[in-house]
Amino acid sequence: MLRGWDPASAGERQLRLERRMDLASAAVRWALGLQIAGLAAFVFVADELHPLLTGAMCATGVLNADSLGWPALGVKLAAAAMAGVWLALDRIDRAVETQPMTRAKAALLLGIVPLVALDLGLTLGFFGRLDPQVITSCCGALFSADGSGPAADLASVEPRTGLAVLFGAGALHGAAGLWALRSRGERVWGLLAVTAAGLGLAGAAGIVSAVGPYVYELPSHRCPFDLLQSGYGFVGYPLYLSLGGAVYCGVLPALLGFARNRGGAAAVVGRYRARWARWSVGWALAFVALCAWLVARSGLRLIG
DSSP, rough: TTTTTOTTOOOOOHHHHHHHHHHHHHHHHHHHHHHHHHHHHHHHHHTTTTTTTOOOOOOOHHHHHHHTTTHHHHHHHHHHHHHHHHHHHHHHHSSSSTTTTHHHHHHHHHHHHHHHHHHHHHHHHHHOOTTTTSOOOOOHHHTTTTTOSSSHHHHHHHHHHHHHHHHHHHHHHHHHHHHHHOOSSSSHHHHHHHHHHHHHHHHHHHIIIIIHHHHHHTTTOSSSSSGGGGGGTTTTTHHHHHHHHHHHHHHHHHTTTGGGSSSOOOOHHHHHHHHHHHHHHHHHHHHHHHHHHHHHHHHHHOOO
């Protein structure tokens, strides 16, 4: 596809490539959709395994039980993010008659395939090496304000600060989204991407430092994985889905801005950019509203 694709040609080779691309794209869409679903399945299975490991109380303890645990999760996140970008490119490509994104899709797929293979190897290695006899440390050690590392840094944020940053980032992203929908400038999409990334960081800090403790009704309990358990109504799934959706849809318009100059795709890209911006604002609103509801319904009071 990278060497032979020529949309201006009507030759037999091009027609053959187009048929192959249609078939391959359909298969890849399903495969990458399963890759994204596999991220949620991995976290769910890791959490379900915690009763089998001494010292584990949630997915954190299971991931800590072997050195491949956290790398496997990180690679899954990266593969899911790249899969999401490919699916967005494919959506644009299929909406334009000349299929201008075919080469970009093929190039991106060359980067995704090794990552998916690495993901498979790490996942199989991680689950294959889990040993019930190993004593593991759990979230109490990792997400501790007295510890070190990124997780401890998130846990050390004061609840008042965490909530203020979370709600402030949500409001800022909402304003950027509304501005992007009204403006015709190109830089506004970069601003939307920056506020989306900021919301992702602020959301992570707010969940660990404040929302989690409010849900658990325990000030010292700051694990983000326990929110995925049935004892807390699986509230972590809609929480992380809405946050991830806001970040993903907010970054896409800037990330795929190059497509507007490809083969008459400007109108289609403009339409999808507006749609992604609306979705991003909608997901952000859902995330902020869910956080506010979880804090309001809690019997714990961390802020006077």
